[in-house]
Every structure is written in structure tokens, then in C-alpha cells.
Amino acid sequence: MDYIAHNNELSETNPYFKLFLTAILLIVTLALDNLYFDVFIFILFSIIILGVAKISIRSYLKFLTIPMAFLVITCLFLIFFFGNGEVIYETGIFGIVVTDDSWHYGLYTFFRVLGCFPLLGFLALTTPIAKIFHCLDTLKVPKIITEIGLLMYNTIFIFLNEIDTMQKAQKTRMGYNSYMNSMKCLADLISNIFLRSLDKSETLQHSLDSRGYYGELPVYVPPKEE
Known part of the structure; x- marks a missing residue:
């Protein structure tokens, strides 16, 4: 990961710009709670990471694999064990059901967090960690x-x-x-x-x-x- 951050087309781009852009878009993505905006951010920054920064798709997918696994497990847990409202699916296992509220909760949580992944990847994969800490120190x-x-x-x-x-x-x-x-x-x-x-x-x-x-x-x- 550190090697990738030093060897990409955006490594010399102003780290302050990347830090502020990431922070602002993270706040907006989490605050809006809009599926279309989440998908748009995911696609846009995936294109920037792969097409502009020239980071290999294998490295990018490897970066996403572990947090994606935790995200899927968490959202499944939310869908099956949280929320009230009308039952839309019965599993037939110990009375576990999916309600419209839990489905909405799990789905929106999934896409909201999914939209944040490429934002964090944009900062972490294109900016050496030493520059990030220097930015934080000067701020x-x-x-x-x-x-x-x-x-x-x-x-x-x-x-x-x-x-x-x-x-x-x-x-x-x-x-x-x-x-x-x-x-x-x-x-x-x-x-x-x-x-x-x-x-x-x-x-x-x-x-x-x-x-x-x-x-x-x-x-x-x-x-x-x-």
C-alpha cells in the first residue's frame, strides 16, 4: 500500500487538496443518505483511482476486499435482526424475519458505506502516509x-x-x-x-x-x- 501511494500519477498532487476533498465528500456522503449519490461517488472515484491515478485494478480490489467483507456481514446482521414494520420475508429459522424497515436500514447503510470506500482509497492509495501526517501536523x-x-x-x-x-x-x-x-x-x-x-x-x-x-x-x- 505504501509503495502504491508513492508510485501513482497523483502522488505529487497537493496533499491538502486531497485531504480536504476526501473529508468534505465523506461528510456529504454520510449526511445525504442518498443511494444515487452514493453510487455516483463510488463510480466516479473508482474511475479516478483506476483511470487517473493509474492504480492497478488488482491492488484496488485488494484494498476493498477486507472492509467489503465486514460491510456485507454487518448489513446482513442489520437486515435480519434490526428494524420493525411489515414483514416482507420469513426465513423460517427461529422466527427470524426481514421487515421493510430493516431492509431499508441495511440497504441504505450498505450503499452509504460503499460510497465512502473509494473516497478513503483515493486518499490512502494516492497520498504517502508521511504527507498525510505532515498535513495534520500543520493543521x-x-x-x-x-x-x-x-x-x-x-x-x-x-x-x-x-x-x-x-x-x-x-x-x-x-x-x-x-x-x-x-x-x-x-x-x-x-x-x-x-x-x-x-x-x-x-x-x-x-x-x-x-x-x-x-x-x-x-x-x-x-x-x-x-
């Missing part, structure tokens, strides 16, 4: 917020690398070769990553202390153009 966002964001961003990639290493080690030992074995390997992975996260956090703190950490992390400042 006088509290230091604690930018520092937490910086540490979280760094830690995410460390954990992803740890998970990848653990999964490869499990597969070399015949892991994930059956359903039950996959469940056992997944449980082991989750428990081990929790322990490794504690170990990594302690290592990170020692690393910061050894480099003279005094409670404030430096933020990237782009060189001034002559």
Missing part, C-alpha cells in the same frame, strides 16, 4: 493523535508480516490441510499473535527509548521548493 491536529496514528500504521505492517511468517511456518508443518486442522491452526495463530504483539510493543518502546524518545515523535517535513 494543528493534537500531537497525540498523529503519534498514535503513526505508531498504529507502523505496527499494522509489523503484525501483517508476523502473521504471514506464522502462516507459512504452519503450512510447512502440514497446517490448514483439513477443516478441523485449519480451525486449530487459526486458534494457535490468534493466541500467538497476541503474545507476539505484547513482545513487539515492549521491543518498540525499548527502541524508542534507545533513540532518545522524549514523548514526541518527529513528523516528516517535505523539502521546500526553490
Whole structure:
């Protein structure tokens, strides 16, 4: 993701413009609650990401996959377990039904969040994270917020690398070769990553202390153009 943000046709575009455009359109998309506008934003910014920024469709779909999975699960939960009104579908399972209110709630939630995905992708995939933090710093966002964001961003990639290493080690030992074995390997992975996260956090703190950490992390400042 960081490589993509540095290598696209919009990486040198004014980061302040991209940040403000994303923030404003996110607020408008969430506030309007309009299906047509949500679909329009999704299509427009998908075209910008793929056609203008020249980001590969594979990378874009990979960016959408995980949040899309959570969105589908959440909206199904809203449709089947929330809302009142006239019943429009009966599942026949423990009295679970779909009402017109729950259907409307789940459908509009799906498209509203769907419209936000390419907006976040537009900012995240075309703007290096260092420039985003620099913008936040110059806009006088509290230091604690930018520092937490910086540490979280760094830690995410460390954990992803740890998970990848653990999964490869499990597969070399015949892991994930059956359903039950996959469940056992997944449980082991989750428990081990929790322990490794504690170990990594302690290592990170020692690393910061050894480099003279005094409670404030430096933020990237782009060189001034002559």
C-alpha cells in the first residue's frame, strides 16, 4: 500500500487538496443518505483511482476486499435482526424475519458505506502516509493523535508480516490441510499473535527509548521548493 501511494500519477498532487476533498465528500456522503449519490461517488472515484491515478485494478480490489467483507456481514446482521414494520420475508429459522424497515436500514447503510470506500482509497492509495501526517501536523491536529496514528500504521505492517511468517511456518508443518486442522491452526495463530504483539510493543518502546524518545515523535517535513 505504501509503495502504491508513492508510485501513482497523483502522488505529487497537493496533499491538502486531497485531504480536504476526501473529508468534505465523506461528510456529504454520510449526511445525504442518498443511494444515487452514493453510487455516483463510488463510480466516479473508482474511475479516478483506476483511470487517473493509474492504480492497478488488482491492488484496488485488494484494498476493498477486507472492509467489503465486514460491510456485507454487518448489513446482513442489520437486515435480519434490526428494524420493525411489515414483514416482507420469513426465513423460517427461529422466527427470524426481514421487515421493510430493516431492509431499508441495511440497504441504505450498505450503499452509504460503499460510497465512502473509494473516497478513503483515493486518499490512502494516492497520498504517502508521511504527507498525510505532515498535513495534520500543520493543521494543528493534537500531537497525540498523529503519534498514535503513526505508531498504529507502523505496527499494522509489523503484525501483517508476523502473521504471514506464522502462516507459512504452519503450512510447512502440514497446517490448514483439513477443516478441523485449519480451525486449530487459526486458534494457535490468534493466541500467538497476541503474545507476539505484547513482545513487539515492549521491543518498540525499548527502541524508542534507545533513540532518545522524549514523548514526541518527529513528523516528516517535505523539502521546500526553490
